[in-house]
Amino acid sequence: MMQDIVTLIQKEWKEVVFRREAGRQSWISLVILIGLVGIYLPYMNGAGWLQDPTALFTWVWVPLFMTNGMIADAFAGERERHTLETLLATRLSDTAILLGKIAASVLYAWITSLVCALVGAITVNVMFPTGGLQFYNTGMFFGGIAAVLLIAILISGIGVFVSLKASTVRQAYQKLSLSIMAIWFIPFILLQSFPDEMQNFLVKVAPMLDQNLSLILAGVFGLLVVADAIMLLLAKKRFKRTRLILE
Amino acid sequence: MTLHNISIKTNDLHCQFGALHAVDGISFEVSAGTIFGFLGPNGAGKTTTIRLLLGLLEASSGSAEVLGFDIRTQADQIRLNCGALLEHTGLYERLSAEDNLDLFGRIWHIPSAERQQRIQSLLEKMGLYERRKELISSWSRGMKQKLAVVRTLMHDPKLVFLDEPTAGLDPLAAANLRDDLADLARQHGVTVFLTTHNLAEAEKICDQVGVINKGKLLSVGSPDELRLKQGTHTLVVVGRGFNDEIMQALRAMPDVAGVELREHHLVVHFTRETDSGTLVQFLAGKGVMIDEVRKGKASLEEAFLALLEEKE
Numbered sequence: 001m002m003q004d005i006v007t008l009i010q011k012e013w014k015e016v017v018f019r020r021e022a023g024r025q026s027w028i029s030l031v032i033l034i035g036l037v038g039i040y041l042p043y044m045n046g047a048g049w050l051q052d053p054t055a056l057f058t059w060v061w062v063p064l065f066m067t068n069g070m071i072a073d074a075f076a077g078e079r080e081r082h083t084l085e086t087l088l089a090t091r092l093s094d095t096a097i098l099l100g101k102i103a104a105s106v107l108y109a110w111i112t113s114l115v116c117a118l119v120g121a122i123t124v125n126v127m128f129p130t131g132g133l134q135f136y137n138t139g140m141f142f143g144g145i146a147a148v149l150l151i152a153i154l155i156s157g158i159g160v161f162v163s164l165k166a167s168t169v170r171q172a173y174q175k176l177s178l179s180i181m182a183i184w185f186i187p188f189i190l191l192q193s194f195p196d197e198m199q200n201f202l203v204k205v206a207p208m209l210d211q212n213l214s215l216i217l218a219g220v221f222g223l224l225v226v227a228d229a230i231m232l233l234l235a236k237k238r239f240k241r242t243r244l245i246l247e
Numbered sequence: 248m249t250l251h252n253i254s255i256k257t258n259d260l261h262c263q264f265g266a267l268h269a270v271d272g273i274s275f276e277v278s279a280g281t282i283f284g285f286l287g288p289n290g291a292g293k294t295t296t297i298r299l300l301l302g303l304l305e306a307s308s309g310s311a312e313v314l315g316f317d318i319r320t321q322a323d324q325i326r327l328n329c330g331a332l333l334e335h336t337g338l339y340e341r342l343s344a345e346d347n348l349d350l351f352g353r354i355w356h357i358p359s360a361e362r363q364q365r366i367q368s369l370l371e372k373m374g375l376y377e378r379r380k381e382l383i384s385s386w387s388r389g390m391k392q393k394l395a396v397v398r399t400l401m402h403d404p405k406l407v408f409l410d411e412p413t414a415g416l417d418p419l420a421a422a423n424l425r426d427d428l429a430d431l432a433r434q435h436g437v438t439v440f441l442t443t444h445n446l447a448e449a450e451k452i453c454d455q456v457g458v459i460n461k462g463k464l465l466s467v468g469s470p471d472e473l474r475l476k477q478g479t480h481t482l483v484v485v486g487r488g489f490n491d492e493i494m495q496a497l498r499a500m501p502d503v504a505g506v507e508l509r510e511h512h513l514v515v516h517f518t519r520e521t522d523s524g525t526l527v528q529f530l531a532g533k534g535v536m537i538d539e540v541r542k543g544k545a546s547l548e549e550a551f552l553a554l555l556e557e558k559e
C-alpha cells in the first residue's frame with residue numbers, strides 16, 4: 001500500500017508540479033510565493049519576524065493556495081483527460097488511489113510551507129544578524145508546521161469531494177475556492193450576526209484568551225484533527241470505483 | 248473443458264441503467280490462450296461488458312468469473328492479473344512515453360532494472376524507443392495508440408482487454424499489432440479479449456467471436472462457424488449465357504432476396520436456406536451453360552450484418 005501511495009505521489013508531482021510542457025511557468029508561482037512569504041515579509045518585519053505570530057498566520061495561508069489547484073485536478077483532471085478509467089482498471093486499491101492523491105497535495109503544501117519558514121529564518125539571519133543563530137520560537141515553529149499539515153489535510157479532504165463530483169478541473173477549482181472562502185469567512189460573518197450583548201461580552205473576554213492561549217490552540221488543533229478524520233472517512237466512503245465510472 | 252482452461256465465463260450477466268439494459272443476460276466462455284473478438288455496433292454493450300468484467304461497474308444480476316475470480320468479490324485479483332486498453336488510450340499526456348510506462352511498471356511493482364529493460368524492449372518493438380523522452384501530447388493518435396497497447400502489456404498480464412486496439416493505426420502498424428497479438432496468444436498463452444468494428448481484422452486473428460447488439464449476445468462461435476451460419480443463403484453460379492430476362496425471372500422467384508451479375512458469376516441471395524437443384528434446373532432450362540455451382544461463403548462482415556438484421 002505504501003509503495004502504491006508513493007508511486008501516485010510521484011506521478012502527481014511529475015504531472016502537475018514539475019510538468020515539462022509548462023516549462024518555467026510551473027515554477028514561477030512557487031518562486032513568487034516563497035519570495036513573498038520567505039523573503040519579503042521577514043525582511044519587512046525585521047528580526048522580530050521569528051517571534052511574531054503573524055508569521056504563523058502567513059504559513060497557514062500557504063496550504064490554502066497550494067493544495068487547492070492540485071486536489072481540484074486530482075479526479076476532475078483525470079476525468080477530463082480521459083485517464084481516470086485506465087487508472088481505475090489497474091491493480092491499485094481504492095484506498096491507495098485516494099490516499100495517494102490526498103498525500104500528493106498535502107505534502108506539496110506542507111513542504112512549500114516548510115521551505116517558506118526556513119527561507120524566512122535565513123532571510124532574518126542574513127539581513128538582521130545578531131552574531132548568533134536566530135530561529136523561530138520552538139512552540140510557534142512546531143505548532144505552525146503542524147497546523148499547516150492539518151489544514152492541508154482538511155482542504156484536500158474537501159477537495160476530493162469536489163473533484164470527484166466535478167466534470168472539469170475548472171469547475172472543481174471554482175467550487176473548491178468558494179468552499180474555502182466560505183469556511184474562512186463564515187466565522188466572521190457569524191460573529192457579526194451575534195446580538196450586541198454577546199458581541200460586547202466577547203470583546204470583554206478576548207483579552208483573557210491571551211492568558212489561555214496554549215489551551216485555546218490545543219482546542220483548535222483538536223478540532224482540526226477531528227475535522228480531518230471526518231473528512232478522510234467521508235472521502236473514503238465517497239470514493240467508489242464502480243460509481244466513478246458513471247459520474 | 249475444465250474451468251482452469253477458461254479465462255472468462257459469464258452466466259446471464261445483466262447491467263441495467265434505469266430503463267436501459269446495457270448488457271442483457273449474456274452468457275459465454277472464452278478459452279485460455281485464445282483471441283476472442285467482441286463485435287457489435289456502437290452502443291451495443293461491448294465497453295460495458297469489459298467494465299463489468301474488470302469490476303469497474305457492478306452487475307445488476309447474473310455472474311461472471313475472470314481467470315477464476317468472481318467479478319463481484321475478487322475484482323482486485325482480476326485487475327492484478329489483467330491488462331486493459333479501454334475506450335480512451337488513458338495516457339498521461341503531460342508525461343513522456345518513458346514516464347508513462349515507468350508509472351505503470353511501478354504500479355505493478357516491477358523491479359527497477361526489469362522495468363527499464365521491459366520499457367526498452369517494448370518501445371523498440373513498436374518503433375517508439377527513439378522518441379521515448381518526448382511528451383505524449385506531441386504525438387500522433389496512432390503513436391499514442393501503440394504506446395497504450397505497450398502499456399497494457401507492461402506487467403505480462405494473463406488476460407488483456409483491448410477496446411478497439413487498432414483504431415487510429417496505419418495499416419502496417421495495425422498488421423504488426425495483429426501479429427503481436429496472435430503471437431501473445433499462441434506463444435505465450437495470453438488470452439486476448441478485443442472489441443473491434445473492423446470485421447476483416449476479427450476474421451484474421453480471432454479464434455472465437457461474439458456478436459452483441461442492444462446488450463444481447465446474438466451469436467458466439469468461430470468466424471468460420473458464423474460465416475457458415477449466415478452464408479448458406481447465397482449461391483454462386485459460374486457459367487455463360489446469363490441475360491436480363493433470366494435475371495428478372497430470378498428476382499421474381501419466391502425467397503430470392505437479390506441477384507447480382509458479376510463477370511461470369513451469378514450471385515443469388517435467398518431469404519432462407521434453399522435447395523440449389525431447383526435453381527440449376529431453372530438456369531439449365533433457360534440455356535445457361537453452367538460450369539460450377541457453389542454455396543456462397545459470406546464474409547464475416549456479411550454474416551455480421553445479416554445477423555444484426557435477422558435479430559432486429
